[in-house]
Amino acid sequence: EAQVTQNPRYLITVTGKKLTVTCSQNMNHEYMSWYRQDPGLGLRQIYYSMNVEVTDKGDVPEGYKVSRKEKRNFPLILESPSPNQTSLYFCASSLYSGALNSPLHFGNGTRLTVT
C-alpha cells in the first residue's frame, strides 16, 4: 500500500532531551516536507526537501533539523526540545520535486508533548 509512515504516533518527552521523529514513504516521491499544526494557525512548514541531499527551511525552522540521505526517508530531529515545540507534526511527500503541481500525501501525524 502506498503510504507515508511516521513514527512514533505519540511522544511525551522532557525539555532538552534529543528526539527524532521518523518519516518514510514508499512511493518514490521526490519531495518531502515537515509541517506542524497548532490550533488556529493551520499547517506551518518546518523544512522541505526537493531531492536527496537537498533540504531547505520553511516558515518555522528554528529548533529543528532534518536530513535526506535516502529518497524514502526524511527524519525530523529536535536537538533540544522546548515546551513551545509541543504540537502535532505531519510529514508529507509529493511526486514531483516542486510540489506545486502534484498532491501532497500526509502521514498520520505525531503528537509531541514537551514538558
Add this chain to the structure above:
Amino acid sequence: QQPVQSPQAVILREGEDAVINCSSSKALYSVHWYRQKHGEAPVFLMILLKGGEQKGHEKISASFNEKKQQSSLYLTASQLSYSGTYFCGSGETSGSRLTFGEGTQLTVNP
C-alpha cells in the same frame, strides 16, 4: 506568507451549499485544497493550476482566479461526510513549496 481563508467556520444543514474562499497577496502558480477530519491527516481534494482548472469530485469543485490570486471551493448539496477542516495551500509562481491557510471548519448537521 500564509493565504487567507474565509470564512473561519461555517455550519450547514445536510443538503445546503457552501463556498470557502482562499486569497493570497502573491502571484500564484497553483492552489491546493485539502480536507482534514478530526484526529486524522489532511487528505488531498484537488489542485488548480495557473492556466487551467481541475475538478476533483462530483459535488466538490473549485475555481482559480489568477489575476486576483484567489480560489474558491464549492461544496454542493453537502453531506454529513463533508464535515471537517478545509485547508487551501498556495504555491507561488516564484517558489517551489506550498503555504497553507489557517483552515475553515465546516460542520454539516442532519
